[in-house]
Amino acid sequence: xxxxxxxxxxxxxxxxxxxxxxxxxxxxxxxxxxxxxxxxxxxxxxxxxxxxxxxxxxxxxxxxxxxxxxxxxxxxxxxxxxxxxxxxxxxxxxxxxxxxxxxxxxxxxxxxxxxxxxxxxxxxxxxxxxxxxxxxxxxxxxxxxxxxxxxxxxxxxxxxxxxxxxxxxxxxxxxxxxxxxxxxxxxxxxxxxxxxxxxxxxxxxxxxxxxxxxxxxxxxxxxxxxxxxxxxxxxxxxxxxxxxxxxxxxxxxxxxxxxxxxxxxxxxxxxxxxxxxxxxxxxxxxxxxxxxxxxxxxxxxxxxxxxxxxxxxxxxxxxxxxxxxxxxxxxxxxxxxxxxxxx
Amino acid sequence: xxxxxxxxxxxxxxxxxxxxxxxxxxxxxxxxxxxxxxxxxxxxxxxxxxxxxxxxxxxxxxxxxxxxxxxxxxxxxxxxxxxxxxxxxxxxxxxxxxxxxxxxxxxxxxxxxxxxxxxxxxxxxxxxxxxxxxxxxxxxxxxxxxxxxxxxxxxxxxxxxxxxxxxxxxxxxxxxxxxxxxxxxxxxxxxxxxxxxxxxxxxxxxxxxxxxxxxxxxxxxxxxxxxxxxxxxxxxxxxxxxxxxxxxxxxxxxxxxxxxxxxxxxxxxxxxxxxxxxxxxxxxxxxxxxxxxxxxxxxxxxxxxxxxxxxxxxxxxxxxxxxxxxxxxxxxxxxxxxxxxxxxxxxxxxxxxxxxxx
Numbered sequence: 107x108x109x110x111x112x113x114x115x116x117x118x119x120x121x122x123x124x125x126x127x128x129x130x131x132x133x134x135x136x137x138x139x140x141x142x143x144x145x146x147x148x149x150x151x152x153x154x155x156x157x158x159x160x161x162x163x164x165x166x167x168x169x170x171x172x173x174x175x176x177x178x179x180x181x182x183x184x185x186x187x188x189x190x191x192x193x194x195x196x197x198x199x200x201x202x203x204x205x206x207x208x209x210x211x212x213x214x215x216x217x218x219x220x221x222x223x224x225x226x227x228x229x230x231x232x233x234x235x236x237x238x239x240x241x242x243x244x245x246x247x248x249x250x251x252x253x254x255x256x257x258x259x260x261x262x263x264x265x266x267x268x269x270x271x272x273x274x275x276x277x278x279x280x281x282x283x284x285x286x287x288x289x290x291x292x293x294x295x296x297x298x299x300x301x302x303x304x305x306x307x308x309x310x311x312x313x314x315x316x317x318x319x320x321x322x323x324x325x326x327x328x329x330x331x332x333x334x335x336x337x338x339x340x341x342x343x344x345x346x347x348x349x350x351x352x353x354x355x356x357x358x359x360x361x362x363x364x365x366x367x368x369x370x371x372x373x374x375x376x377x378x379x380x381x382x383x384x385x386x387x388x389x390x391x392x393x394x395x396x397x398x399x400x401x402x403x404x405x406x407x408x409x410x411x412x413x414x415x416x417x418x419x420x421x422x423x424x425x426x427x428x429x430x431x432x433x434x435x436x437x438x439x440x441x442x443x444x445x446x447x448x449x
Numbered sequence: 450x451x452x453x454x455x456x457x458x459x460x461x462x463x464x465x466x467x468x469x470x471x472x473x474x475x476x477x478x479x480x481x482x483x484x485x486x487x488x489x490x491x492x493x494x495x496x497x498x499x500x501x502x503x504x505x506x507x508x509x510x511x512x513x514x515x516x517x518x519x520x521x522x523x524x525x526x527x528x529x530x531x532x533x534x535x536x537x538x539x540x541x542x543x544x545x546x547x548x549x550x551x552x553x554x555x556x557x558x559x560x561x562x563x564x565x566x567x568x569x570x571x572x573x574x575x576x577x578x579x580x581x582x583x584x585x586x587x588x589x590x591x592x593x594x595x596x597x598x599x600x601x602x603x604x605x606x607x608x609x610x611x612x613x614x615x616x617x618x619x620x621x622x623x624x625x626x627x628x629x630x631x632x633x634x635x636x637x638x639x640x641x642x643x644x645x646x647x648x649x650x651x652x653x654x655x656x657x658x659x660x661x662x663x664x665x666x667x668x669x670x671x672x673x674x675x676x677x678x679x680x681x682x683x684x685x686x687x688x689x690x691x692x693x694x695x696x697x698x699x700x701x702x703x704x705x706x707x708x709x710x711x712x713x714x715x716x717x718x719x720x721x722x723x724x725x726x727x728x729x730x731x732x733x734x735x736x737x738x739x740x741x742x743x744x745x746x747x748x749x750x751x752x753x754x755x756x757x758x759x760x761x762x763x764x765x766x767x768x769x770x771x772x773x774x775x776x777x778x779x780x781x782x783x784x785x786x787x788x789x790x791x792x793x794x795x796x797x798x799x800x801x802x803x804x805x806x807x
Binding site for chain 2: 183185243246247251252253255256257259260261262263264267268270271275380381383384387388390391421424425427428431432435439440
């Protein structure tokens with residue numbers, strides 16, 4: 107009988123690459139910004155583009171976050187998510203048009219109140235529609251991806267057409283509130299005020315979302331549900347109710363994103379949600395389906411990429427995002443921050 | 450009977466009503482220029498032929514493979530633009546048609562291979578999202594590269610003389626007419642499309658009834674089990690994607706030959722993709738005959754039902770909202786509702802119903 111091998115646990119430090127691994131996606135954003143600085147010689151245009159890229163990324167994040175959470179929690183893929191973006195934009199813009207006197211006044215306070223009312227209206231409407239959408243369209247097809255894709259696509263068509271019935275087929279032009287028009291100059295670069303506001307709102311939403319997910323009990327249940335839903339149910343939580351709540355919250359966020367996106371483009375159409383879905387899908391795929399942090403980083407990358415490339419070579423803008431997706435999927439096939447399911 | 454069986458690759462209709470319907474469609478399409486002479490009706494018949502192939506190729510993916518793709522119009526467009534570019538650069542003739550169609554099919558299959566390898570390797574669900582993104586990017590690109598593709602206006606091109614209305618034949622034998630129908634190149638063009646569509650459809654029927662089609666169905670039902678038996682699921686899925694893309698591209702080539710025009714609206718639009726989805730679901734997923742019936746019904750409804758809706762909207766004029774809901778422009782709204790209802794209550798479509806859930 108041979109002696110047992112000597113017990114020699116290795117406590118070697120992880121190599122630099124291993125320690126850096128989980129943070130790599132986070133580093134991609136500054137890397138892309140630096141690459142942008144190299145490719146664009148004038149600092150002022152680079153700064154302008156960076157801010158608008160960040161603003162666009164934040165808005166895409168707000169729209170996409172609900173989709174990725176809904177998928178993570180319940181394995182439901184909602185192709186009709188874009189409908190909430192459109193509804194949010196139309197309701198919000200209608201509110202703003204009704205409050206024309208408040209948005210037209212050159213007072214920041216009145217403008218912000220009008221904007222808040224529009225956002226609240228939009229989020230309430232999309233939350234409500236989201237609840238109905240979940241009940242009527244998504245619930246009967248749980249656990250069946252193919253049918254989910256088909257049925258939610260059908261729901262998207264119906265909602266788009268209803269918007270046309272209610273608001274008419276023409277696109278609606280909307281001016282931004284008076285005090286959010288124009289730009290401020292910083293270091294020789296013109297930074298649009300509205301884009302700065304969008305960046306701030308996006309950051310607030312991200313931080314709030316992280317706080318809810320990491321620091322509250324409901325967030326704990328949601329995160330546990332993403333990892334192992336059955337176990338959470340076995341512990342006595344009604345995951346279905348949590349899911350409905352997340353679906354409603356995600357729809358409301360899409361509505362918020364819709365208002366912001368509409369004001370960003372200053373024109374809204376019934377198809378805008380479906381068009382935004384292209385970027386949203388790219389973002390949730392490269393972020394890792396189900397991961398909020400991945401979605402955030404992905405959205406920033408897509409926003410920056412789109413703006414830099416559109417400046418350098420306008421025709422390549424959309425293709426560049428596809429290229430970004432391909433590159434990231436080659437590097438990490440499940441997305442930058444893959445969600446590990448306990449099985 | 451045995452010959453019929455071998456032509457249909459052993460996939461008999463298995464329902465009297467279905468057999469009669471299919472035979473009626475075949476006869477009507479085969480004799481369309483003689484049964485329904487008229488520019489609009491023959492045009493409808495040609496559209497039905499093309500869409501049967503397009504929808505059948507989509508059904509290979511959706512119904513047999515269980516994979517949802519939103520890039521099918523992109524492949525359709527590649528085929529159409531292939532023929533258009535070949536004809537406008539190489540001059541009129543049959544060589545450019547076949548060369549353009551072949552090149553289009555190859556490009557479509559290669560692109561499908563790339564997308565498939567990227568997305569299907571990880572998760573079948575990625576495929577739906579990635580195809581949506583790629584297809585819209587390509588649609589934007591096509592309208593931007595106006596130097597090559599004619600942009601939003603599209604390309605108009607000349608077919609070989611034999612397929613144009615100026616070409617007349619059979620003057621000595623039939624006095625230039627057969628059953629009152631002028632024997633000209635337009636008639637030949639219709640039969641070019643019809644025979645091309647028939648051959649492609651029978652080929653697709655052959656594919657889905659081969660062992661390959663069986664494996665695809667097994668993967669659709671339970672991919673985990675299929676993998677466990679020893680089939681490389683990814684290979685089969687990617688192969689199905691490529692085949693379906695090539696068939697769609699060939700359907701696009703036929704469409705281009707018929708229209709003598711290609712443009713982003715007619716070949717690449719999202720609306721067209723939704724139409725295809727509806728045709729597959731209404732006809733019945735997972736049977737090629739469903740594609741034939743779905744496409745026929747849909748194209749007929751699109752052409753004639755919209756007038757009916759306009760009339761209905763006129764009837765309820767004066768009532769609130771109703772005329773808005775019934776106007777012919779809201780045709781897509783009702784299609785969406787019909788689509789959702791048929792996925793819920795009618796998942797096997799018309800053919801599934803007729804076959805009695807067997």
